[in-house]
Amino acid sequence: MVIPLGFSTLACPDYDVDQVIAMARDNGYAGVEIRFLRGTVDLPTLEELSPGRVAETRRRFDNAGVAVVGIDTSVRMTSLDPAVRAQQLEAARANLAIAEGLGAWFLRVFGGPIPAAQDRERTLDAIASGLGEVADLTAARGIATLLETHDDFSTSPAVLDLYARGASDSLGILWDTLHTYRHGEDGAFTWDRLGDRIKHVHVKDSKAANAGGFDFALTGEGTVPIRSFIDLLESVGYQGFVHFEWEKGWHPEIAPPEIALPHFARFMRGLRP
Template identity: 35%
Template sequence: MKLAFTTLGCPRWDLDTMIDYAVENGFQGIDFRGFQGEMDIFRLPAFSTRREETKQKFDQAGLEIPCFSSSVRLYTTSEEQCRDYLEELKEYGKLCRFFHTPYIRVFGGIIGDTPREQALDIVENNLKKMLAIAEEYQVTLLLETHDDWTSCNYVAEILQRARSPYLKVLWDIHHPYRIAGEAPEKTWETLGRYIRYTHWKDSYGYMANQKGYQLCLMGEGDVPLQHICRLLEEKGFEGYYTLEWEKVWWPDIEEPEVAIPQYAAFMKSIG
């Protein structure tokens, strides 16, 4: 079982602290979703003028960057925003090439009142341009089960339209189960052949906030984590099991000093 955590969970940590915690707790990778207050990490010295130093630190620690988690959305009706997303993909493509990272995470996006068929047409058109960049940099885009594309059937529709080896799936094991009410077997049956990467979190139903659930430490909620882990093992999944501890969006949840070691210990206990 290959373990990683996203930097979304440790917004105040510097690079050395991230690496130390990863090594001490038996992680194999760190997935970058922002760093030191900047979501577009390619703008930071650590991933531009000093990226060689960053790479040396990862190499010396025996760690990978398995994925760069972008903010790119496939659905947008703004030409300017689409151009911005294409530029963002190019920057992450350059980083993938430099750090030997195979994946860039992308979102489907929020479609609002747009009819789904119309939204699919827009996504298909935008995706053609994005996949051309993925092919140029020989990197795979991972569409996350998230936002208005949480249901496995909606994700499958995009995959069928794209028909590209450069588009696969990131299974956030929480969202389809918690938000779409989808059985893990259904998700795998529909998307399993495309799933290359997973995000992990736990929660329990909680109606006192807008989301209707409360994030918690692994095993303290009611997401069937062990069941999903067993399913992945039975299906021969060889990708990463990555903790997405959303400390940036949920500031009141436990600190990374607690959550990240707890995740590693929990996953080793069920894996």
């Protein structure tokens, strides 16, 4: 089984659509997920993703044979303020329209860090209900909402607690393997607990990956056992994409996309000579 590869445009934050397509096509990537375009994460403000232009943009990806797999949002439901929660729901709706227009099948959301000043139990209940509401909204339009294993939801127990609190079963999981790994979970542990909900996977490498933080290493030059994750996914018959998430948009000091993205593609091809 060959798992299709892709990348998040977090790796190439200043690229326009044509540059994203060229990078994918030239390096054998089957798909992309959109986080940045032309220097912004505020995707609804971009003309090429507007209601009048998004179909044309989709044709450009389709004609190049590159799938837009997902739209990565910053949506989170940590606030207890109804006005803030309404804003987050509106952001989900705006990005849902883009996902539909581009033919993407998922919307990424976050659980987020739990604000220290808020009651923890009330906040967890609010996150579960709020993300469930987003997931039901997108599911009604045929698009999945995926919670990324990140921030205070980097471990399987933390994620499962949201479902125990009533989060909708429409909410799926985007497994960021670095974050579960650096918090002490090996791949088999995470898959045993979340595998039936995992619909998409991120990988990236780090030399200093632990619960206190991480840094960035080109793929295969750090300590994260990336091969073991791929072996596991193949062994369980995983049907989704594996995407490279290189955080150039947040960390301008790391290697540019012209180095990191071809390097990842070569590394992954080298796993199965």
